[in-house]
Amino acid sequence: xxxxSQDPRHKITKRGQNVxxxxxxxxxxxxLYWYRQTLGQGPEFLTYFQNEAQLEKSRLLSDRFSAExxxxxxSTLEIQRTEQGDSAMYxxxxxxxxxxxxxxxxxxxxxxxxx
Amino acid sequence: xxxxEQNSGPLSVPEGAIASLNCTYSDxxxxxxxxYRQYSGKSPELxxxxxxxxxxxxxxxxxxxxxxxxxxxxxxxxxxxxxxxTYLCAVNDYKLSFGAGTTVTVRA
Numbered sequence: 001x002x003x004x005s006q007d008p009r010h011k012i013t014k015r016g017q018n019v020x021x022x023x024x025x026x027x028x029x030x031x032l033y034w035y036r037q038t039l040g041q042g043p044e045f046l047t048y049f050q051n052e053a054q055l056e057k058s059r060l061l062s063d064r065f066s067a068e069x070x071x072x073x074x075s076t077l078e079i080q081r082t083e084q085g086d087s088a089m090y091x092x093x094x095x096x097x098x099x100x101x102x103x104x105x106x107x108x109x110x111x112x113x114x115x
Numbered sequence: 116x117x118x119x120e121q122n123s124g125p126l127s128v129p130e131g132a133i134a135s136l137n138c139t140y141s142d143x144x145x146x147x148x149x150x151y152r153q154y155s156g157k158s159p160e161l162x163x164x165x166x167x168x169x170x171x172x173x174x175x176x177x178x179x180x181x182x183x184x185x186x187x188x189x190x191x192x193x194x195x196x197x198x199x200x201t202y203l204c205a206v207n208d209y210k211l212s213f214g215a216g217t218t219v220t221v222r223a
Contacts, residue, residue, distance in 0.1 A: 033210065042119075042203050042213030043159065056210070091158055093211075102147045102207040106158040 002026060004107035006092050012113045013082055020078045021110040025094030032075050033104060034067055035091040036060065043091055049075060082114045118142060121204050121214035129222050134191040136217050138204030141185070147207040148180055148187045152200045153216065159203055163189065194221045 005024040013019050025032045030051050035043035046065070047057045051072040061067075064082075069075040079086055089111050093104040122137045136150075147166055151159035165171045165178040165187065177190040187206075191198055201216040 040215065042205075042215050043211075045210050045212065048210055089158075100164070102209075102211075103149070103161055103164055104211055105161065109158045 004092055004094050004105055006090075006107035006110050008110060009108060010111050010113075012115065014115050015084060016081055018078065018080045019082055019112060020076055021090050021092075021112075022074060022076050023092030023107060024074045025092070026105060028096065029094035029105075030072065030097040031095040031101065032069055033093045033095070034075070034077050035093065035106075037089045037091055037109075038087075046077075079112070082112075084114045087112055087114045118212040119204055119206050119214040121202075121217050124217040125220055126217055127220045127222060128194050130194060130196060132194050134194050134198065134219050134221070136189040136191075136202050136204070136219070138187045138189075138214055139185055140187070140204075140206045140212075142206065142208065143182075143185060145182075145185075145206045145208060148178070149205040149207065149211065150176075150178060150187075150189045151203040151205060151213075153203055154200045159213075191219070194219075196221050196223050 007022045032049045034046040037043040047067045049069040064080045067077045089109045091109045093106045095104050119140050128134045150163040152162045153159045163178040165180045171178045175192045179188045199221045201218045203216045204214040205211040
């Protein structure tokens with residue numbers, strides 16, 4: 001399967017714990033995005049990488065959130081000191097470097113439940 | 116005002132009918148528009164993209180764009196039960212901004 005891969009698919013944690021999600025984009029894609037989606041809402045933009053450079057972070061991304069893409073390939077999203085309000089589906093997407101660069105392809109998501 | 120707004124659902128249509136979904140956006144400079152389908156518990160799947168005014172057809176799906184009115188729509192012809200899903204409108208400058216989605220139920 002050459003689609004976007006996310007891990008873990010499900011994570012249950014206690015409030016105050018740290019969690020990390022990993023995303024492996026489509027191999028030829030150089031742009032990588034993180035979104036968050038809660039029930040009944042559309043995905044909300046969190047942050048965006050082009051290669052290893054993090055080009056934008058949403059105001060939604062508090063200082064408890066950090067994302068990296070150290071070698072321009074896979075990315076990690078870490079949430080420190082989780083809160084119940086962090087419970088959501090965390091979606092990763094990637095897009096091509098050339099051509100239809102604005103067409104995003106999503107992974108299956110990582111669902112976080114904070115107890 | 117939200118960047119992307121979709122008509123509130125849910126929308127229930129009988130099998131074989133046309134489902135019509137509407138979306139408006141606030142940024143007049145937006146150039147790229149997308150429709151995603153999202154089944155319950157799954158991630159969004161790109162089904163249509165449209166970049167210029169007019170209609171674009173792909174199988175049973177037709178996207179319509181009117182930049183002057185800042186309006187984009189999706190028609191699903193000959194609706195099937197497998198079309199039952201939430202449809203998300205998205206508008207792109209360098210990132211996608213999504214609407215809240217319209218849930219469509221196709222009654223057999």
